[in-house]
Amino acid sequence: MNSRLDSRRLTTLEEQAYTEVKEHFAEHLKQFPASRMTVERLERDIAKIALAADMAASQTPQGNPIPTNDGTRWHRSVDLTDNTCLCHRPVTGGVEYAALEYFPDRGRHEIWNRGGNVVEVLKVFTQEQRQALQVWMEDLAVQVGEFLEEKYPRQNMSRAASSFMHHLTHAISQQSAQTLDPNHSRSIRI
Amino acid sequence: METIPQTDSQPAATPTERLAYSIQEAADLLGVNYFSVYRLIQRGKLKVCRALRGKLLVPRAELLKLLQTQ
Numbered sequence: 001m002n003s004r005l006d007s008r009r010l011t012t013l014e015e016q017a018y019t020e021v022k023e024h025f026a027e028h029l030k031q032f033p034a035s036r037m038t039v040e041r042l043e044r045d046i047a048k049i050a051l052a053a054d055m056a057a058s059q060t061p062q063g064n065p066i067p068t069n070d071g072t073r074w075h076r077s078v079d080l081t082d083n084t085c086l087c088h089r090p091v092t093g094g095v096e097y098a099a100l101e102y103f104p105d106r107g108r109h110e111i112w113n114r115g116g117n118v119v120e121v122l123k124v125f126t127q128e129q130r131q132a133l134q135v136w137m138e139d140l141a142v143q144v145g146e147f148l149e150e151k152y153p154r155q156n157m158s159r160a161a162s163s164f165m166h167h168l169t170h171a172i173s174q175q176s177a178q179t180l181d182p183n184h185s186r187s188i189r190i
Numbered sequence: 191m192e193t194i195p196q197t198d199s200q201p202a203a204t205p206t207e208r209l210a211y212s213i214q215e216a217a218d219l220l221g222v223n224y225f226s227v228y229r230l231i232q233r234g235k236l237k238v239c240r241a242l243r244g245k246l247l248v249p250r251a252e253l254l255k256l257l258q259t260q
Contacts, residue, residue, distance in 0.1 A: 135228050136228040
């Protein structure tokens with residue numbers, strides 16, 4: 001546990017509560033670090049992704065174009081996350097780029113943001129991913145607090161809650177450190 | 191066993207006809223991961239409310255609106 005949070009060990013009851021929180025929010029614990037790691041990779045690799053997209057746009061498009069909700073059609077440049085990709089399409093006087101998100105329930109893509117400057121498109125997309133992570137983090141903290149209040153009424157379980165949130169952050173740090181490998185570019189596909 | 195007849199003014203309530211869903215449930219209904227739902231919220235595409243102690247809830251009407259408009 002982080003000594004800045006509280007250097008005292010968790011009591012037996014707090015340990016029990018902490019274990020219950022980890023079990024109850026196991027799916028968050030699995031999904032959040034992976035999502036945050038993806039955002040961190042995007043932030044780190046903006047220039048690399050932009051270059052890959054620029055190169056893709058300069059080549060003859062391969063595969064079927066992707067139709068979007070506004071009726072435009074796009075060529076896939078680079079995968080950004082498991083359900084988003086950076087795409088391009090020729091327009092008068094140049095190339096337009098867009099981040100597209102795939103919605104499996106509707107089986108189609110939606111434009112997240114678009115523009116003629118690929119770096120700007122990526123920056124806006126990445127910033128919004130970071131903000132969404134923050135919304136998630138805040139909501140999860142509330143959910144954890146609510147869960148503990150119901151399970152342990154009239155008992156202060158804030159240290160168990162803090163430990164869980166710290167565990168979440170620590171898990172991210174460990175996974176992020178592993179991705180600092182400069183050869184990590186598996187998701188970049190032209 | 192006899193069943194109570196339903197009237198037009200009182201439609202049958204099924205377990206799926208809830209007023210709101212948690213983020214996890216909304217993700218399952220939309221077929222996306224949690225992060226996608228939080229991204230929709232962040233972009234204002236999915237309006238949420240805060241219930242009880244502040245937990246985010248997605249109104250059923252908002253989910254239906256999202257599906258109809260996209």
